[in-house]
Amino acid sequence: MDKKNDTIYTTKKRLIKTILSINNSTFIDWETIREDFNTVYPNFxxxxxxxxxxxxxxxxxxxxxxxxxxxxxxxARVLDILPDSVYTNRYRLNKKFKKSDMYS
Structure with missing residues (x-):
């Protein structure tokens, strides 16, 4: 593995570990999460x-x-919503992405 891929892998691993450790009483530093996310997926x-x-x-x-x-x-735990709301949010987000693809 080259150095860039190794850095991305390490960042992704740290990012997922951070997300999995979040509970209801944890302060979520979305800026740091987004920075790490942008390292892993720079064009997203x-x-x-x-x-x-x-x-x-x-x-x-x-x-x-x-x-x-x-x-x-x-x-659901990280966003403090019900699991059913995750399904609803997933549906709405997919709908937004598909709508944009239709017009591009």
């Missing part, structure tokens, strides 16, 4: 901007967790 939010998809802050958080393949119950 750029692609969203290019496709002119308007995401709220909560939708950005949700999209990051989805991209990292975090499971439904962990997403």
């Amino acid at each position: 939010f750029t692609a969203i901007l290019i496709k002119d998809i308007d995401l709220s802050t909560k939708e950005e958080h949700f999209a990051m967790l989805e991209k990292l393949h975090i499971n439904t119950h962990t997403i």
Whole structure:
């Protein structure tokens, strides 16, 4: 593995570990999480901007967790929502992405 890939792998591992350790009483530093996320997926939010998809802050958080393949119950715990709400949010986010693809 080259140095860049090793750094990305280490960052992704740290990022997932941070997310998995979050509980209801934990302060979530979304800025740090986003910085690490951008290291692992540098073009993710750029692609969203290019496709002119308007995401709220909560939708950005949700999209990051989805991209990292975090499971439904962990997403619910991190975002302090019910697991059923995760399914609803996933559906709405996918709908936004598909709508933008339709017009691009």
